[in-house]
Amino acid sequence: MPGRDLSRRFYEQAVRPLIADVPHAAALLGEGSEVLGFDDEVSTDHDFGPRVQLFVPPGLDTTPIDVALERLPARFDGFPVVFPDSDRHDGRPHHQMEMTTARAFFVDRLGVDPACGMDLADWLLAPTQILASLTGGVVLHDPFDLLTTRRRALAWYPDDVWRYVLAAGWLRVSQEEPFIGRTGGRGDDLGSRMLAARVARDLVRIGFLLERRWAPYSKWLMTAFAHLTLAGQIGEHLHRALSAARWREREAALCAAASHLAAVTNRLGLAEPVDPAPRRFHSRDIQVLGAERLTRALTDAISDPRLRALLTRLGHRPDGPLGHLPGAIDQAIDSVEIPARPHRRRDYAPALGLRA
Numbered sequence: 042m043p044g045r046d047l048s049r050r051f052y053e054q055a056v057r058p059l060i061a062d063v064p065h066a067a068a069l070l071g072e073g074s075e076v077l078g079f080d081d082e083v084s085t086d087h088d089f090g091p092r093v094q095l096f097v098p099p100g101l102d103t104t105p106i107d108v109a110l111e112r113l114p115a116r117f118d119g120f121p122v123v124f125p126d127s128d129r130h131d132g133r134p135h136h137q138m139e140m141t142t143a144r145a146f147f148v149d150r151l152g153v154d155p156a157c158g159m160d161l162a163d164w165l166l167a168p169t170q171i172l173a174s175l176t177g178g179v180v181l182h183d184p185f186d187l188l189t190t191r192r193r194a195l196a197w198y199p200d201d202v203w204r205y206v207l208a209a210g211w212l213r214v215s216q217e218e219p220f221i222g223r224t225g226g227r228g229d230d231l232g233s234r235m236l237a238a239r240v241a242r243d244l245v246r247i248g249f250l251l252e253r254r255w256a257p258y259s260k261w262l263m264t265a266f267a268h269l270t271l272a273g274q275i276g277e278h279l280h281r282a283l284s285a286a287r288w289r290e291r292e293a294a295l296c297a298a299a300s301h302l303a304a305v306t307n308r309l310g311l312a313e314p315v316d317p318a319p320r321r322f323h324s325r326d327i328q329v330l331g332a333e334r335l336t337r338a339l340t341d342a343i344s345d346p347r348l349r350a351l352l353t354r355l356g357h358r359p360d361g362p363l364g365h366l367p368g369a370i371d372q373a374i375d376s377v378e379i380p381a382r383p384h385r386r387r388d389y390a391p392a393l394g395l396r397a
Contacts (some may be wrong), residue, residue: 044075051091070178092137143187155194173255201345208339209368215332222327225288299330312338
């Protein structure tokens, strides 16, 4: 049984009857492959079983809830209700009913309560995996909109933040797109393949941005990408790029994928359109999209004064240098450890050009 279905049945049949008179919200959000609906039979070998988060009002005496939960059944739908989870209760066997407030739950994962608003730093320091895990999952009971309000606030970037992050994504592509041909032309086929994979990954993340979907982390990135409309449009190009035996084929396939995504970027209306056709890289016999043109168009369209000031600090000048534009934390820091720890993410604000 999928974990989200298991959680819903567990709440409705085993948990809710025990706490029906207690004001609460309930959901399955945050950590776990089942939150995004990507769990399978392999997922059940650790940290898996019936679990629910209960969100109670601040200051509520939770003793009656604790007493009531002692009456949970030993097993539910074939799964033990008490099981070890490496992220909770120090890995000791315990029923996995997390009890907290909505504010504490979101602050623990984001470092901020979205119900109070998200400023520029909050958006740029929020990993998309965390945003996916908070806006995905299932809300089981939310009579006071404690969860719905917060999830709505995290639905997507404000338009100018969206422009900036998308501009940074295209800048990443522009910085490496000519290297597939440069390394291939020098006979460095392995280097060309590795660079092609890097550019392909950046194009996939751009695809998520274009469809206003939070990209999960690497394990589920392509599983989630397969659900995007764009996957059916550029997936074959990416597959051809990564399986090509010759660098010319690799280059052509990546150019085709990038060109399609550039056309989609144009259709969003976020900036003045650019010609999505690939072109020669300077005078060299190398084909690229010329992705920095999209970066220029998108940054030119930003009007938010906070973002304009950030662009200036990053060395961006209208009709001049683009600057280094690190973008959001997922674009600037390719580390599993940092995005997963909100208390450490603020340390990296200066790397994003943000005031510490």
